[in-house]
Amino acid sequence: MTVTEERRAPASTPPPRLPHRLWALLRNSWRQLTSMRTALVLLFLLAIAAIPGSVFPQRSVNAERVSQYYQAHPDLAPWLERLGGFSVYASPWFASIYLLLFTSLIGCVVPRLLDHVRALRQAPPDAPKRLDRLPQSSPRWSRAGAPAEVARGIATGLRRRRFRTKLRQREDGSWTVSAEKGYLKETGNLLFHTALLAVLIGVGFGHWYGWHANRILISGNELGFCNTLTQYDDSTLGPRVHPADLPDFCLRLSDFDASFQDTGQPKSFSATVQVSQDNGPYETRKFTVNDPLRLDEANVYLLGHGYAPVLKYTDRYGVAQTKVVPFLPIDAMQTSEGVAQFPDVNIDPKTDKRDPALQVGFEGMFLPTAPTDGTARSIFPAENNPMLYLSAYRGDLGLDVGTPGSVYSLNQSQIASGDLKKVSGDRPYALKLGDTWTLEDGSKLEFIGTRPFATLSIRHDPTQTLALAGAVIGLLGLMLSLGGHRRRVWFTVQENAGLTGSPAESGGTLVTAGGLPRTDYPGFADEFKALVKAAEEGTP
Known part of the structure; x- marks a missing residue:
């Protein structure tokens, strides 16, 4: 008896679902709004939008001067009234710039703050295999002592220079010292933008309740x-x-x-x-x-x-x-x-x-x-x-x-x-x-x-203290941002393979160093040379 098996045609695979155009538009708009460039543009626009408030008389400050302006400029004054020229800081267009800047800063600061916290909790990455390909590197040199002892000494010296360090031992018995410094730059950036948010909140609530x-x-x-x-x-x-x-x-x-x-x-x-x-x-x-x-x-x-x-x-x-x-x-x-x-x-x-x-x-x-x-x-x-x-x-x-x-x-x-x-x-x-x-x-x-x-x-002004604290913290954050430079250095320490005439015969080690500036830092070359020299001499 022959059994005939019928093969079912494979079900047709549905075409990939295209992203909803409205959702894509909203997502891209949010990304543009929360970018640092947009925040700077909005801050610049806010400064420009405040100029008419200094040029034209404001009804909230001196209603009599507004009346005098009407008498002196009977044709121009009604147009300025329609555009909110006599109540600039309460006008819809000024409030829209203010709210967009506030939203942009929140969307910019919060993700960066979370990334910064995660980066602070993570250890510096392990040393790359080819340190000689880094912007700064040193020739291999030898030091007396066991690899573990030499690596710990180098790590101690780096910690005294306020580097975050991490010791690792590889499978071949060699040791690596990873060190990183300069997180205060990003901390300063976040402090500055957070302080700017505090100032905006202070100005807004001060206007409402003051x-x-x-x-x-x-x-x-x-x-x-x-x-x-x-x-x-x-x-x-x-x-x-x-x-x-x-x-x-x-x-x-x-x-x-x-x-x-x-x-x-x-x-x-x-x-x-x-x-x-x-x-x-x-x-x-x-x-x-x-x-x-x-x-x-x-x-x-x-x-x-x-x-x-x-x-x-x-x-x-x-x-x-x-x-x-x-x-x-x-x-x-x-x-x-x-x-x-x-x-x-x-x-x-x-x-x-x-x-x-x-x-x-x-x-x-x-x-x-x-x-x-x-x-x-x-x-x-x-x-x-x-x-x-x-x-x-x-x-x-x-x-x-x-x-x-x-x-x-x-x-x-x-x-x-x-x-x-x-x-x-x-x-x-x-x-x-x-x-x-x-x-x-x-x-x-x-x-x-x-x-x-x-x-x-x-x-x-019930938020005067908040605005003052924001200004002080913003100045501190700006100083940290301008003065901080993020950089990384690595040292690999391995046992000498027994080269003739080298300290390996007495248990010496070979050390290699490399460095990478994460930001523009003209003085990194001199700092790297000083770190290598301290590691060679075994000084802090």
Whole structure:
């Protein structure tokens, strides 16, 4: 009986599965994003993207300057607004560069860190068979002693020079010494990039949970302020900060001491303040430019100083008002500009009504040391010869129209429209300390004196310590990266085969050395010669 066996046709092998195009695109994009070259490009782009924040006024820093820019450049300003030019650091394109750099650094640092840890745990590789093919090698020489003893001595000398060493014995009885040095270079690279990550995290979270504000604080207990948004000249809160989260403290400027050199250059600034925290009693504190006032959850920095003239205005009905108005410096000699506005004057006692057309404002310059030739420029920043040059305006000051304006200048639109007119002459009137200026309607302005003021910046950055630590660690990592050079050296030690006239007859050994720099290291040749010489002489 014949049995017929049917052979089954082999099943057709499915074609190799092609990688999914989307997955391949994502994988290649991730590799490109996490490369060191991309990280450097993004870092460069971040630096370029920050330039507009220094060139154009930023709304978070000074909204008034943004309004002035709109007036000066009515065509360009709307385009800059659309591109985020007035809020660069909060714009989507700046945030995208920031986040891409952050992602790139994480994807670059983490794998390299794992590889570095694995490399530190591994022993240096065994010596290659042909040491003479390495960039640095030495002729074979002989030393007295057993191979194991000589190898241990060489390894001891290398360890004293801070080499990581590994002794190995081969099957033929010879010994090899593997040594490696320079891991601090890669450690420095990782420290630098990790520190850069820490700085980015610090800046990001500091923007979210931090806040800052500016305030001109005039000397006098009645002119102090407490830490509320309405008391600041300008302020910016982080997206995660609510006004109710601000710490509770109050400040009063008791004294301000400024000293100057003969050339007018400042020598020192020192502010003495009264501080109350959490509704507690006031205590006296002192701080300078380089030594800020440190409070709970806030630091107060001293940015500058100036003078606030004390002016007393008596209107046509004999009612007097006194104001202390800060004048802002415009040069190093404290030549200052400012304005004193008196909207609630010239109220008719018969009707007890205020006429907006009779409001009064004074605009001009203050010179702490006026020259004798009448020039409207101070010649020294200290108050040696204080002088006020003022122009008087009467009319509607424009304070009731509802639009924000500067408290350091008159409303120019009111002047342009004729609602606010200059009175008592076209030229500014000069007032020395104690002088009185009588206007054409019988009202008077008296220059009583001055008070110093301090320009303060109050800030809270919860990640300031992290950013500082990142900067210090980054500098340390950069130094290690630039100063470290990774290199390897090998020594093979074997028993002398009994050559005539050699130390083999007394149990000598033959030693061969080779070296390989893993990075560009011009001094490796000299170091290798020194290592070989020490091994020949048996010295550490």
